[in-house]
Amino acid sequence: MGERGDLPLLQDPRLTTMGLLLETQSGVRAIVESDLEEHGVTASAFEVLIRLARSPDHGLRMTELAAQSTLSNSGLTRVVDRLGEAGYVDRIQHEQDRRVFHAVITDAGLALLHKVLPSHLATVDEALTGVLDPEELAAFVAALRKIRRVVKPGADPALTART
């Protein structure tokens, strides 16, 4: 036998699962990012643009955008800076409350998405959605939702109830 069993905790299956999640996601991410960057878009930039495009009025307040995205508040500022310089996003100051800024995707930004999406979707399909068959995929997505509800409660759509 090898030297592997000397610390029983090292054999814990939770460690394996965690490792698997890390490796898998980093693998998928590497492939998808590489495709995006061939088209001149950073992963973070793409994430922001997509969220803006899918929002009503094509815009969101900085804070909300940060909460929805993978980025911190200040990280988002930086990304929007770059997107702004490139002409893909505008910053619009709120009229009533002038502390608030909205990031709004421009026509150029929408055009950029338009250009990138076909290849992006194909890549996602190759590296992720197309790998599982439909029932597996459905179960996988359901599991992800369940986990997200725990680790990122803010993003849960079930909480959007108004009152």
Place this chain on the structure above:
Amino acid sequence: MGERGDLPLLQDPRLTTMGLLLETQSGVRAIVESDLEEHGVTASAFEVLIRLARSPDHGLRMTELAAQSTLSNSGLTRVVDRLGEAGYVDRIQHEQDRRVFHAVITDAGLALLHKVLPSHLATVDEALTGVLDPEELAAFVAALRKIRRVVKPGADPALTART
């Protein structure tokens, strides 16, 4: 109706799945990293230490270690630098081929893992494995393996066949 439907590709379910994977993993990772860092270990450092501890002789060549981990070759050099300075890892030059170095976890490194693991496992359980019930978890892990086989072929245990 809102402004959401103006670009049909934006509604593609593959986009949703991809976003879900990103958010979920970043959420889990944030929680787990925060726990590790309270105990004075970086996520990358932990990843490296765990892999070394689980390897025969408690060591691996730099290149192999990089291939197995989330890090690039040079990124790994940097992490091992820090771990070395802290006394958790030794670099050992190969006797026959002196281009090759092995990173080997020290007793202090093993002790560190020992100290950190209980809390880490509990955190992983809270944020990931404990969220799903057993059948769900099994299916989830199976799906991850399937995806990893595609996006990171090198890491597949089925390829470890000898000859």
Place this chain on the structure above:
DNA sequence: GAAGATTGACACGTCAATCTTT
């Protein structure tokens, strides 16, 4: 004085170039 957003200082990881050994 607290909320919204930005900035400065810094830590980390990557790519391309380099050094050493084969």
Place this chain on the structure above:
DNA sequence: AAAGATTGACGTGTCAATCTTC
């Protein structure tokens, strides 16, 4: 000249401090 590993220059994101508006 190719393989293994490291280093220099750089881009990106974070935390804490700051500025502005409420």
